[in-house]
Amino acid sequence: MHQSPSKPESRLASITFFAKTHPGDVCGSNGLPLTPNSIAILGRAQRLKDLKHPNLCQYLDFVRGKHERTIVVSEYFGTTLQDKARDALLEPLITRILYQIVCALKELAEHNLVVHNLEPKHILLDDCDNVKLFNYGLYHMTRCGDYVPFPIGNVRYMPPERFLGAKNNIKSDIWSLGMIVAELLLQTTFWPNMKISNITRKILSFLQVGNVFEKIAREHNCLERYAQIHEELRSLIELCLSVAPAKRPLPTELLSHAYFSKDLNTYTYTEPPKSNVLLYRCPLEQIYYWWQLAGGDVQAELKKEGLIRSEAPILAIPQIVCLNGAIVGPKRSQSYLMDDRVVPLKLHNLFEKLCNLPAMAYFPLIHSPKFPHNFGAGMEQLPLVIREKDIEYQFYRVRLFSRLLKGYPYTSDMIRKEAAKDIPPYLRGPIWACLLDVIPIGSYEKIDKFTPTSTDRQIEVDIPRCHQYDELLSSPEGHCKLKRLLKAWVTAHPQYVYWQGLDSLTAPFLYLNFNNEELAFLSLYKFIPKYLQWFFLRDNSAIIKEYLCKFSQLTAFHEPILAKHLSSINFIPELFAIPWFLTMFSHVFPLHKIMHLWDKLMLGDSSYPLFIGIAILKQLKSTLLSSGFNECILLFSDLPDIVMENCVLESQKMYECTPKSVSHRLHVLREEPLTEFDITPDVTLAHLQAELCPRISAKDFTNLLHHAPSDMCALDLRSAVEYSHVRVPHSTNVPFVATQLSEPRLDTLGVPQLEELIQGRIVICISNTHEHAVQFSKFLVACGVLRVCILHKGFNILHTIEPNILISN
Secondary structure, eight states: OOOOOSSOOOOEEEEEEEOOOOOTTOBOTTSSBOOOHHHHHHHHHGGGGGOOOTTBOOEEEEEEOSTTEEEEEEEOOSEEHHHHTTSOOOHHHHHHHHHHHHHHHHHHHHTTOOOSOOOGGGEEEOTTOOEEEOSTTHHHHTTTTTTSSSOOSOGGGOOHHHHTTOOSOHHHHHHHHHHHHHHHHHTSOSSTTOOHHHHHHHHHHGGGOSOHHHHHHHHTTOHHHHHHSOHHHHHHHHHHTOSSGGGSOOHHHHHTOHHHHTTHHHHSOOOOOOOSSGGGGSOHHHHHHHHHHTTOOHHHHHHHTTSSOOOOGGGGOOSEEOTTSOEESSOOOGGGSOEEEEEEEOOHHHHHHHTTSOGGGTSOOTTOTTSOOOTTGGGGGSOHHHHHHOHHHHHHHHHHHHHHHHTTTTTHHHHHHHHTTOOOGGGHHHHHHHHTTOOOOSOGGGSOOSSOOTTHHHHHHHGGGSSTTSTTTTSHHHHHHHHHHHHHHHHHOTTSOOOTTHHHHHHHHHHHTTTOHHHHHHHHHHHHHHHSTTTTSSSOHHHHHHHHHHHHHHHHHHOHHHHHHHHHTTOOGGGTTHHHHHTTTTTTSOHHHHHHHHHHHTTSOTTHHHHHHHHHHHHTHHHHHTOOHHHHHHHHHTOOOOOHHHHHHHHHHHHHHSOGGGGOOSSSOOSSOOOTTSOOTTOOHHHHHHOSSOEEOHHHHHHHHHHOGGGEEEEEOSOHHHHHHEEOTTOEEOOGGGOOOSSOOGGGGOOTTHHHHHTTSEEEEEOSSHHHHHHHHHHHHHTTOSSEEEETTTTHHHHTOSSOOOEEO
8 A cells, every 4th residue: 555655745836927908898800809818828828738848847737717817837846046046056066057957948949939037936956956947938828928917037137138129039048047047156146136127227238248247247246256167167158148149059059068068967857766655656737637636726725825815896996987998996906916926736635535545556557467457446336427526536547548548559449448437537638539549640730721711711700609618719729729620621621611510520629639739630530430421511411311310210219209299390300400410519518518428429330429319309308298399499599408417328328229220321431331131222311201210120130039039029010821921930910901000009909918018129010011111110109119110121131031030830
């Protein structure tokens, strides 16, 4: 057993700030209200989560609070350089710090990022004197500071060109680095008691100076220390403090400088010893996810530290509001000012929750029969909502799936098997990609996503209406990504056109893979042929008609009374179900509901969405049965709240108990060719429209007869003479010629105990004359009989099956 230490150190911290507010009622060029700056920050910040480098603190989360507040959660541990430098540091350590900061800047430059916020309190050192930069993404996430009401960066370390308006140059960070190292070498803080305006003038005065480092040393009476610095190191700092940015070295040039090459091993990152605390060996983003499940709340932590203060709204009411929108009133509260305090997030609660877990659970062995990997097996019976919030269960699932995903595609069968139980929300994006057999190969980069096309106008109209309640999808970054994905899909499918609804279909994949556009694109690329084959053709009427026709038949199969009622008031699926199936319900349900629905959908075949549709009708059954045509139209125009867990369970149950051929459609992507014992392509749309009940294939019929005879009831509609010659085992003869179908009551058929016979079974109508089976199946549906279908190709097909299944007299 793994026991937690008495005082776990915190590895996470948060900072908070306010975004700039827009003036009241300002709209953009498209006539829509402007996106709040805090949402824009949220969108831009996401890419920072992908930065993983030994010299950079990892960003973990960005939370949007009230009144444009943004909260940033990131890795944070060790000592700040500001604290460390209170004692004089030796030259080798200063060189090590310099080298590792340059490594961090090189990594950022490769991602086209700059810091512009470099100062000693944002440089952390661990026990091995490894450097990690903290809060380096503030400038990027606020779009060069445009989204916030305060300046970014410490004036003391800013280069002259920043005061003159230059930005986004990595060489500005090289100056800041030079100033920080110069302070360390001269063992002093520059201009400690000087006003900001005077420091600004001082730095601008350097534009007239040849050697800035020497000038600063002279000003601070440190010439003697300046002279004692190693000559090569001194020239390196002088180079970093060149007034002209062009003369300053790039990070790559600094790293290859001769001064470092002499003793490179003492300067490079030292891998810290592995922690005895197993939790710390897990990825930091997983620790943060579990911390939240264990009751962690960033906003509550900030409140405790006084960084979030509640004030009476009445104090903020303006005294005068001018017609132009200007406001006269109380000054903005002090609590809205920038407060750069760092609040560590305590992990005690998480340790308490996980302290009794077996060590094996941290690193499950998935191919060793001796060691179980199915931890938490007893909790699978609990409702999904509870399982998703249970810290212990989610710990087991995340660790297991993390291992399985590393082995993909070789572990794809195990991933599918585990996903059938449930999918942890934390890993949903990559798990869906595995279930769709996605293997990224870099193809997305090669697709043209920028050349204007005829569909651009429609895409631009649709995107600002697509799941805009979600903060990520409503951000400018979210809009750009969604546009790129849609354009890429249209470009990659010249045979298809952009239909409205494709944006809603793409949104869940983008939401789950916001930082991995290729995975989002490939998931969509695989999803559409699997579930919506040929739906996006320019003329998709035949495909949609066939789909809706099959939906009507399956509704009659599972809900005959409801189907009969809807048919009687002429409320056809064309009036409500097209947006359901064209967008796989992503247009009619919010994202959080779609997630659980698609978790099950991904495990089913192309027929699964039809059962979801029936499950929705089932939930609305009592309302629909008491409604006329107009009431039904109103009901579906504003769909009531659907209990998604019931919908998922119900659709799963129907999907599993329905023979595959009953939901057969011609327009699907097939892995195996059809045989004569399947439902053959000669069944046209006209046939489907004329038949209320679905057909079952001879293959499925034989399968039921051999393996589950108690689940079926075969009604043979041939004459008594034909039946006496040859028949199906366990079948019941109901000669069609002798039946009275005018009155929808089973007792008019004169078959003893027929009701008990068909109760809870699949009822299969078999006849030599197809029209007889069609009429009789309609009669059974009118009687309210569940799960009625017709044997495709009638009784004659059964003669050709080998080995013979018929009984002859």
